[in-house]
Amino acid sequence: MTNDYLKLGSMRSIADFRSALAEYSIPLPVDDDLQSAPQSPLASTFTIFGKQAPNRFAVHPMEGWDGTLDGKPTDYTVRRWRRFGDGGAGLIWGGEAVAVCPAGRANTNQLMINADNLASIADLRTQLLDAYQEANGSSTQPVVGLQLTHSGRFCRPNPGGKLEPRTLYRHPILERKAGLDGANTILTDLEIGRIIEDFVQSAKYASDCGFDFVDIKHCHGYLGHEFLSAYTRKGPYGGSFESRTRFLREIVAGIKRETPGLGIGVRLSAFDLVPYEADPGQSQPGEPGPGLPANFCDAMPYKFAFGVNGDQPTEYDLSETVQFLNLLVELGVDAVNLTAGSPYYNPHIQRPALYPPSDGYAPPEDPLIGAARQIFVVRQLKELCPKLTMVGTAYSYFQDFLPNVAQAVVREGWVDFVGLGRMVLSYPEMPREILSGSAVTRKKVCRTFSDCTTAPRNHMRSGCYPLDTFYKKSDEGQKLVAWKRANGKA
Secondary structure, three states: OHHHOOOHHHOOOHHHHHHHHHHOOOOOOOOOOOOOOOOOHHHOOEEEOOEEEOOOEEEOOEOOOOOOOOOOOOHHHHHHHHHHHHHOOOEEOOOEEEEOOHHHOOOOOOOEOOHHHHHHHHHHHHHHHHHHHHHHOOOOOOEEEEEEEOOHHHOOOOOOOOOOOOEOOOOHHHHHHHOOOHHHOEOOHHHHHHHHHHHHHHHHHHHHOOOOEEEEOEOOOOHHHHHHOOOOOOOOOOOOHHHHOHHHHHHHHHHHHHOOOOEEEEEEEOOOOOOEEEOHHHOEOOEOOEEEEOOOHHHOOOOOOOOEOOOOOOOEOOHHHHHHHHHHHHHOOOEEEEEOOOOOOOHHHHOOOOOOOOOOOEOOOOHHHHHHHHHHHHHHHHHHOOOOEEEEOOHHHHHHHHHHHHHHHHHOOOOOEEEEOOHHHHOOOHHHHHHHOOOOOHHHOOOOOOHHHHHHHOOOOOOOOOOOHHHHOOHHHHHHHHHHHHOOOO
């Protein structure tokens, strides 16, 4: 299914990459020559959350699957955080998605912040900073935050991995997709109030651990994101824009009241689309068909997503996104990390990849188009909301040409920070090497095989199994190989 799309990994020159962009008429800026520090735009400092980030690279928060059952880090978690620090990025946006309460965990091995876990969570930050100084010198240090999350519709908090959703409204397509009756999963206003208190208390814990800021997660279909699409919910937390943003406004007010010196950021899915599913007519054993929009005819006008054209939910609409970003400025939120969609129901717009994860579908478009879409949306939002510091997403798909795109968009002022997610699982030192003037190490570049998603979807730790020898040679690496062979994916 993927053979029809351009394979960036086979391209060796900027000319080849430019030809790929031209094939799709993508007007993406690309620098031919990379500059090293201190001349490089990527090496320029930037003040964020009242601190000075030493460069324009950011590490995105990623959901871990290697904590203890009570939410503490393990040696696997520490290794990952040390690699984040070693890599030299100037901003660590969350590092990890950390649950604010037991029922809100996306998996039984997700980190959780509470009084019992404070010392171990604080040690993660210390380990990251120590690794940063060892590899990058002691004259600077990155700005480090912690992402706070409740997984909402995608909670799997107990052993066995059973889906135990906590939702805000009935969603006709996602309930059908999950095979669940959503009547008994809807949170009451009282329960929402308790979750708000959990976020505020968790922010205080993060401050006690020494973090510079917290991220109030509003992306990827998790609870904060679902509030923004709660058009059909009655009461104080649904319906109007004011009500749908009450959750965020009450959390921000609580943090500013209880921990006034702590920075606050928001990771936001700037736009969404209707859920997609594999085309059954083109699916084969071990090879899902290309994604198609789920049947939404009975759900029109579409009121089940944020940043979507309600009359045509296969198209995005940024009008409320701009309204939300302006609200962040009013609330004194310092920065936003922009992403799109959800890995659960439309990953091709959220995390463009040539090879789908085990529960996904083949890309319905060349992933290069999806990656560029996110770059252009962030540029548009930056122009409309210039007071807000913005971190961009989807750069990993540019692979060997990531630094050429990153340098160009920062130089042009399209974005303030270039965010890296799955790329730092295979190649955490990429920022440091780019800034030092080194050529990209091709054998470490993420090729979007999606094993970092397939593994946890099948109850294994998340890591880069194809390129990180540590995972490739592990017991779970062999387990993943066996699973892929048994399911026709080897």
